[in-house]
Amino acid sequence: MPDYKAPLREIRFVMDELLEMPAHYARIPAYAEVATPEMIDAIIAEGARFCEQELAPLNRVGDTEGCVRNEDGSVTTPTGFKQAYQKFVEGGWPSLAHEERFGGQGLPESLGIVISEMIGSSNWSWGMYPGLSHGAMNTIEQHGTEEQKELYLSKLVSGEWTGTMCLTEPHCGSDLGILKTRAEPAADGSYRITGTKIFISAGEHDMADNIVHIVLARLPGAPEGTKGISLFIVPKVLPTADGGLGDVNAVSCGSLEHKMGIHGNATCVMNFDGATGWLIGPENKGLNCMFTFMNTARIGTALQGSSAMEASFQGALTYARERLAMRSLTGPKAPEKAADPIIVHPDVRRMLLTQKALNEASRALVYFASQQNDLVKKSESEEERKAADELLGFLTPIAKAFLTEAGCEVTNLGMQVFGGHGFIAEWGMEQLVRDTRIATIYEGTTGIQALDLLGRKVLMTQGQSLKSFTKMVHKFCKAEEANAELAAFVKPLAELNKEWGDVTMKIGMAAMKDRDEVGAASVDYLMYSGYITLGYFWARMAKVAQDKLAAGTTEEAFYKAKLATANFYFSRILPRTRAHAASMLAGASSLMSLEDEHFAFL
């Protein structure tokens, strides 16, 4: 397993220098006093230590041992997972970004994201347990009654209990409108929940005393489709009125899925056999309730791509500096050794730089999105909240789908740098590929994200949503127009930014005649948008680096590396927009003209 070292200098660069988080926190009254620079630094440093020392060593253990379902239906997590979780709880980590009146520390979500990144890089499977809790907490925080909050939220915030999200059923995932789980009202105001849920991450385990399931189900006589789905709290153990543990509920783990990766996480088939649950939020508005914090959840999944990039890059870079093979074509670079370290070879550098360029810009995008999330939640200006919400809504599908797709590419490159050894489990590089692969699927596949971006966000707002971002890009390009040293970045970015609007218009026009044009263009549109978005962040990072170098710095190499990586991104990655632009403008007929039954002649 590659050693993980928290990239604190890179985190600081994005937090302090690129996004000016200290000023951002200072401007938000809810955070001004708690999220002081000293506090932020201390929390990140302590989080880094926890991830490096407690979680990273368990990552391979989780993969090789996996979870085990015992005969009594209980699930044992991999060796060390439970102990690490106890330390996590003792350290107060679950409460970081939650409300103070339920025991939270009231710190910003954007700080939580930094911690989550480090957890994700060191041990994604482990991180899913508190990650799912976070989703359950958000649901209860936003839609629970005061009583529900007191009963459940305090236990979740402290970490004593964990949570899950139970959405998928065997026959439906993307299309929740056809789900079948039933909720029958009981005389005491509770409900009896009956049905089977699959792919339930952290559905059963031995790390906490209780598990709070948030379950989507249908009330009797509910309208068909997505408008007839309600949300329920279904605890594994029914709490007593004072928050103690009462009777065991009729919910159980039927089996564990055998998966390609994230073996350390228990992915459960959950059987609800008339389990007792309580409605949360209004009847039949379950999906709407879920949507209110979907942006947060999806940024959390985007992070899986981004955090895997860091882990894979660290592993590949170490190996490329140590492994000897062949001589540089321009003459030996380590003549005292049997061969040169492979980092001297241009193609190895191409792989490493692709990792580095995607990784660093991904971090910038995730933190930026999370910064918007802070504003949505806590800005005192309604206008600012609204603008941030629009921007976040636009960036969320890009971050979720693009960064997870890029995460797959980057982890595969990391494995490739290792040659044959990359395919061998003990090096840990192939685990990163397998673990990351799920990220383009769950929490809405790339295809679903792309429809959300192009259909729901961009076209349904007549392009307003796109403009919330392109205006920002335009403003930056305009401001740097005369900056000759940045021209290599600003000029192509400005052109692409304009093209982005133009192609959107074209697709929108075509879609008015044929709705299939949206789906036909969607994934290419998303990838195209992703490359431009990361291009914007690279241009901004280059600008920061340029300013620092101009002002004089003791970290010249650091800032020059930023410029070199930006240059790599613009000259070797951004041209991929040409392929996606051509493909997305090829029209629906190139996809729809073949009859379903003529795809194969067997």
Next chain:
Amino acid sequence: MPDYKAPLREIRFVMDELLEMPAHYARIPAYAEVATPEMIDAIIAEGARFCEQELAPLNRVGDTEGCVRNEDGSVTTPTGFKQAYQKFVEGGWPSLAHEERFGGQGLPESLGIVISEMIGSSNWSWGMYPGLSHGAMNTIEQHGTEEQKELYLSKLVSGEWTGTMCLTEPHCGSDLGILKTRAEPAADGSYRITGTKIFISAGEHDMADNIVHIVLARLPGAPEGTKGISLFIVPKVLPTADGGLGDVNAVSCGSLEHKMGIHGNATCVMNFDGATGWLIGPENKGLNCMFTFMNTARIGTALQGSSAMEASFQGALTYARERLAMRSLTGPKAPEKAADPIIVHPDVRRMLLTQKALNEASRALVYFASQQNDLVKKSESEEERKAADELLGFLTPIAKAFLTEAGCEVTNLGMQVFGGHGFIAEWGMEQLVRDTRIATIYEGTTGIQALDLLGRKVLMTQGQSLKSFTKMVHKFCKAEEANAELAAFVKPLAELNKEWGDVTMKIGMAAMKDRDEVGAASVDYLMYSGYITLGYFWARMAKVAQDKLAAGTTEEAFYKAKLATANFYFSRILPRTRAHAASMLAGASSLMSLEDEHFAFL
């Protein structure tokens, strides 16, 4: 596991209609009488039956059970593997494309490739056992003494014994020049081989009575580097003079590797502890000997990409026709069902068509390359042999690297079509991803192939090698210049064909000043070349379809599907050349300017 059905109609299309194999065989005296159309049909049909019924059902077994090394160092293969191999031997399959005087059937390698494709689609891991034997046979056929051939080849051809290739060592794979295994001459003319080899596929198993290792090692006082490597035959059990089994040799399996995929194949660490071996080929010319049939071996690995595409496509297509989710944006297509089958959605079709387009053109490329191989081996005209060799040499790195990279993309798309279920082992889609992932690494990584293509093949021949192919493309385009219906394919193909020469020239000029320009452009150049090459085959397949439709056919839907897929390829896949062209022309400085120690600041 997706059911595998041999794509006989597609195979016939490429064999008979596109490449006119019957005429090709008839023109080669060595094949004219054995490879008759009836014989070919019968062999393919029987091979299809064997793969569908015997091998495909064992594919998931191989993945879940894997191989087990027993305490005595023996290796047990997954349940059923041995029995299937016995049937394979009884069916005479190992002897198909080998010399008649050692018990072979003397059939063309290009027919063997068709069988190998079907084996690969149904169970790649199993196919590696006979596949490695094939490599060992080729070595002995070409470089063995008459005595060695009689002793070993007949047993390998019959399938009683299997073979391996022992190249890689812990510290070297791509750079065999630094290998350490020693060969000390003994008084009786044999050698004592000492060293450790890793990643030895089929190194030890229970499927055959003996295993013939072809081992790279150094003689005492041999020159350093690649010019001091010799080739040895090292059998697991020393044969008696009459071909019986004598003493056990000092070679053993030290352990099995734990790998991402191909679990059914025993990937061994092999320890040679003064094992008895015999020199094969001239002293210190071991690598040259290997090179003489490297094209064949690499086409065999290219096939892994291509055969996985077929398997993944079949699985994804079946699922896309059955799985219901959401309604078509243009209105319900299956109103009687709870939702439409997902094949109605444009983006699902984009994924399926990407699979289909890459799959079918890959088959064309592999079969075409193998057709050239037939000529290299058996044409009676020296000129034809030479031309075929040049063409094959050019196409081999493209086929090996491009088709395996594309194989990874296609199997990942197949998994993506399944959504969450794709990540679950029982569906078999993720196994295809894991099994295929090794193909871009072994038998020369993508990076190594790209250097071979651009450096060794193209630039070292001053572009002659490239021209051997582009002339063919040019001729085709010229002939179809006035064909209005094919203009959508022929015109862009002709332009790219010209550009291909131009960019090669540019890179060649740059490389004269800086050798790193070769490595810096190489992988993008290879991928660019791959897309154009497949474009050529799509244009030719479209031409066949057009002719058939014009002549009148009962299979209109089949040929129209070819045109629709060609159209998809040209409008949505071929534009990827734009990204690769830009990247490869970006120059070495974008990769080399960052100092090794400045890739990360941790």
